[in-house]
Amino acid sequence: xxxxxxxxxxxxxxxxxxxxxxxxxxxxxxxxxxxxxxxxxxxxxxxxxxxxxxxxxxxxxxxxxxxxxxxxxxxxxxxxxxxxxxxxxxxxxxxxxxxxxxxxxxxxxxxxxxxxxxxxxxxxxxxxxxxxxxxxxxxxxxxxxxxxxxxxxxxxxxxxxxxxxxxxxxxxxxxxxxxxxxxxxxxxxxxxxxxxxxxxxxxxxxxxxxxxxxxxxxxxxxxxxxxxxxxxxxxxxxxxxxxxxxxxxxxxxxxxxxxxxxxx
Amino acid sequence: xxxxxxxxxxxxxxxxxxxxxxxxxxxxxxxxxxxxxxxxxxxxxxxxxxxxxxxxxxxxxxxxxxxxxxxxxxxxxxxxxxxxxxxxxxxxxxxxxxxxxxxxxxxxxxxxxxxxxxxxxxxxxxxxxxxxxxxxxxxxxxxxxxxxxxxxxxxxxxxxxxxxxxxxxxxxxxxxxxxxxxxxxxxxxxxxxxxxxxxxxxxxxxxxxxxxxxxxxxxxxxxxxxxxxxxxxxxxxxxxxxxxxxxxxxxxxxxxxxxxxxxxxxxxxxxxxxxxxxxxxxxxxxxxxxxxxxxxxxxxxxxxxxxxxxxxxxxxxxxxxxxxxxxxxxxxxxxxxxxxxxxxxxxxxxxxxxxxxxxxxxxx
Numbered sequence: 001x002x003x004x005x006x007x008x009x010x011x012x013x014x015x016x017x018x019x020x021x022x023x024x025x026x027x028x029x030x031x032x033x034x035x036x037x038x039x040x041x042x043x044x045x046x047x048x049x050x051x052x053x054x055x056x057x058x059x060x061x062x063x064x065x066x067x068x069x070x071x072x073x074x075x076x077x078x079x080x081x082x083x084x085x086x087x088x089x090x091x092x093x094x095x096x097x098x099x100x101x102x103x104x105x106x107x108x109x110x111x112x113x114x115x116x117x118x119x120x121x122x123x124x125x126x127x128x129x130x131x132x133x134x135x136x137x138x139x140x141x142x143x144x145x146x147x148x149x150x151x152x153x154x155x156x157x158x159x160x161x162x163x164x165x166x167x168x169x170x171x172x173x174x175x176x177x178x179x180x181x182x183x184x185x186x187x188x189x190x191x192x193x194x195x196x197x198x199x200x201x202x203x204x205x206x207x208x209x210x211x212x213x214x215x216x217x218x219x220x221x222x223x224x225x226x227x228x229x230x231x232x233x234x235x236x237x238x239x240x241x242x243x244x245x246x247x248x249x250x251x252x253x254x255x256x257x258x259x260x261x262x263x264x
Numbered sequence: 265x266x267x268x269x270x271x272x273x274x275x276x277x278x279x280x281x282x283x284x285x286x287x288x289x290x291x292x293x294x295x296x297x298x299x300x301x302x303x304x305x306x307x308x309x310x311x312x313x314x315x316x317x318x319x320x321x322x323x324x325x326x327x328x329x330x331x332x333x334x335x336x337x338x339x340x341x342x343x344x345x346x347x348x349x350x351x352x353x354x355x356x357x358x359x360x361x362x363x364x365x366x367x368x369x370x371x372x373x374x375x376x377x378x379x380x381x382x383x384x385x386x387x388x389x390x391x392x393x394x395x396x397x398x399x400x401x402x403x404x405x406x407x408x409x410x411x412x413x414x415x416x417x418x419x420x421x422x423x424x425x426x427x428x429x430x431x432x433x434x435x436x437x438x439x440x441x442x443x444x445x446x447x448x449x450x451x452x453x454x455x456x457x458x459x460x461x462x463x464x465x466x467x468x469x470x471x472x473x474x475x476x477x478x479x480x481x482x483x484x485x486x487x488x489x490x491x492x493x494x495x496x497x498x499x500x501x502x503x504x505x506x507x508x509x510x511x512x513x514x515x516x517x518x519x520x521x522x523x524x525x526x527x528x529x530x531x532x533x534x535x536x537x538x539x540x541x542x543x544x545x546x547x548x549x550x551x552x553x554x555x556x557x558x559x560x561x562x563x564x565x566x567x568x569x570x571x572x573x574x575x576x577x578x579x580x581x582x583x584x585x586x587x588x589x590x591x592x593x594x595x596x597x598x599x600x601x602x603x604x605x606x607x608x609x610x611x612x613x614x615x616x617x618x619x620x621x622x623x624x625x626x627x628x
Contacts, residue, residue: 061535082543089541099532103554112550116541124549165536172540 008037009072011176011208012058017067019053019232027053029232031067035208035225037175040199042219042240043212044251045229051212054229055178058210059091060084071176089116092169094198096181098161100153106164107149110136113171132171139167143197159190166197170205177202179211183218191215195222216248283362284346290357291342292335298385299334301392308395322396353377417599418606425601428589429608436585437612439503440571443510448564451515454480455522456548462526476519483516488574492583503584510571510578517570521563522556529555562624569620573613 012035019028027050035041043051056062058069060076069076071090079087092113100109104126114132115123122128128136140149143163148156153164162182169177179198183191199222202209213219219226219240226243228236228251236247307325314324345355353376354365373379454476456462463473492509499505534551542550579587586605593601 056535059539061539085541085543087541088539091539093536093539095532095536097532099536101533101537101550101554103557104550112537112542113540115537115543115546115550120543120545123546168536168540178539 008039010034010070011037011039011072012210013070014054014058015068015070017054017057017064017069019050019057019062020065027232028057028064031229031232031234033227033234033237035210037208038202038206040202040209040211040222040224041227042223042225043210043227043229044214044219044236045212046252049229050232051229052180053232055093055180055210055212058176058178059088059093061093085116089172090174091176091178092172092174094162094165094169094177094179094182096184098158098165098185100161100164100168102152102154104153105149106140106145106151106153106156107133107136109153109164110140110149110167110171113139113168116172136167136171139170140164142170143167159186159194162186162194163197166194166201170201174207176208176210179209181212181214184214191218192221198222219243287355287357287361288342288346290360291345291355292339292357294356294381294385295338295341295345296335298381298388299338300329300331301388303329303334304392304395305388322398325395356381413597414599414602418603420600421604421607422598422600423604425589425593425604426608429586429605432586432589433608433612435503436575436579436587436609437572437616439506439583439585440510440568440575442507443514443571443575444564444568446507446511447514447518447567451518451522452560454515454519455526456552458519458523459526461529461531462548462552480516480519483512484520488513488578489581492578492581496582501582501584506575506578506583506585509583510574513574514567514571518563518567521567522560525556525559525563526552558627561627565620565623569613569616572616576609 012033014031014033017028017031018026020026031050031054043054045051053062057064057067058071058076060069060079064077067077071087074087076084076087101112104112108126111118111126111128111132114128114135118128118132137146137149140146143166145160145163145167148160148164153161156164162185177198182198183194186194195218198209198211201207211222213223223240226236226238226240227234228247230251235250236243304325307328308320312320312328314320320328342355342357345352346358349355349358354368356378358365359378368376371379373382457469457472458476458480460473463469488509491512492505495505495508499508529552531551533555534547537547537551575583575585576587576590579585579589580591582588586609590602590605593605
């Protein structure tokens with residue numbers, strides 16, 4: 001379960017990343033991190049600790065104020081315009097609120113994962129090459145939504161919508177998946193099944209996953225490595241096995257208690 | 265280090281002085297306005313008579329006021345109030361520009377000089393307004409008979425003009441439709457540039473935003489009637505001039521409505537599409553357009569509805585449509601025919617209103 005120590009190439013590397021939002025909020029302070037290929041890194045921390053900003057600095061949805069970010073051998077922070085878009089294609093993202101295009105069909109939503117490589121003009125009319133359509137249908141089938149392709153995205157339940165979002169990420173053919181609290185808006189009963197699906201995909205496709213989570217049970221079960229943020233600083237980094245009550249308090253403050261005993 | 269603190273203090277001193285000056289200016293303006301309104305009331309009730317021997321008209325009374333003296337006196341008064349605000353309570357200008365100071369925040373209005381001034385100001389505005397607009401209640405209540413001809417005509421529509429009226433009404437509806445149709449593509453394209461949340465990216469985008477916004481505000485500020493006069497000299501009298509006048513006004517109005525809609529979208533899908541490596545056009549097409557389409561349609565239909573109403577007035581000056589034959593009938597006092605035309609317009613506007621409300625209900 002644990003990442004091979006020292007094995008695999010570095011898939012994502014952050015070096016001294018700082019982010020100050022206009023208005024002066026310091027979201028990240030000097031964050032350095034290496035994630036190896038095939039790892040499942042879980043980012044922990046209170047809301048407002050900088051988890052979302054950290055993930056968005058990796059694919060440049062947020063521009064770091066300082067510091068550098070690499071995806072494999074390419075420096076994200078040095079790319080602009082078409083080159084940046086090309087690099088982004090390697091990094092798919094899954095969001096807490098799914099962020100599907102609600103009025104589009106499920107299939108069109110999945111197909112939009114291939115926008116980066118699809119011909120521009122047809123894509124503006126929601127037309128895609130036949131190959132892409134086949135792939136999108138296959139991705140839907142893989143997520144157990146084979147016959148929902150024609151439904152409008154907002155007609156699906158929350159759990160199904162998030163699976164559509166995962167299918168969209170899959171169609172992007174990424175090497176890295178960023179997941180920002182992917183199960184926080186789902187029923188507790190569905191959380192494990194979605195996490196399992198993400199884990200399975202990452203194993204089958206050899207994807208690197210960086211995922212922010214709240215739920216300690218999920219962290220223990222899926223993470224191969226942990227990073228914890230507090231006030232924009234990395235306060236803990238290491239295998240989930242070494243993560244104990246003391247470390248938990250350090251991240252969440254002295255008033256917090258682990259929700260279950262799995263930690264002790 | 266010491267130098268930096270020095271600069272910071274200077275800046276805050278400067279800011280404070282600017283705020284004080286602003287407060288003073290606002291006070292002087294408010295006091296002068298109040299003073300002039302009070303003087304107007306005094307002049308009007310003094311029983312003075314104008315050159316014709318009749319009581320003063322509003323215009324004559326306004327001419328008699330001492331604007332310069334009043335302004336000078338009130339600047340001094342404003343200065344005094346701000347100087348002694350510690351003891352007599354802060355002035356309205358200070359409260360507006362720098363906020364109500366803490367020690368006064370909990371006082372009810374009746375315990376502050378500022379509160380009493382506000383009440384006095386509102387009363388003065390109402391009574392001065394009564395004089396300036398020459399409100400004449402007795403005439404309104406007793407002289408209805410003079411207008412009875414018109415009202416009788418309006419409720420006894422003449423059938424002779426019905427056919428021509430209907431024909432021109434059809435022209436009016438199409439005129440409004442063409443103006444709206446021509447406006448849609450331009451407003452659609454401009455609205456993305458006029459949306460604040462999409463134009464944060466670069467200096468160029470922000471520049472375009474400012475230019476488009478300024479242009480739209482100017483275009484909207486000019487009355488469609490004035491646009492009609494411009495286009496009538498440009499393309500000649502007739503419905504096409506009316507189309508152009510309503511078109512340019514619609515472009516401005518729709519751009520504003522569309523861009524406000526774009527500003528209120530959920531940015532989640534925009535993020536998601538950006539993250540796939542999509543280009544800017546694709547991000548707009550997938551992340552923005554689907555979210556704004558229903559409200560866009562609804563605004564557009566509403567605009568058509570407004571254009572039908574406006575085209576009547578445009579017709580008055582030669583912009584085609586039903587207003588074109590309405591104007592001479594009004595001038596000649598053919599009240600029966602005017603009644604017919606007004607009735608036709610009312611029915612159309614009413615129908616458009618129902619239909620557009622129904623459609624908008626379905627879309628949103």
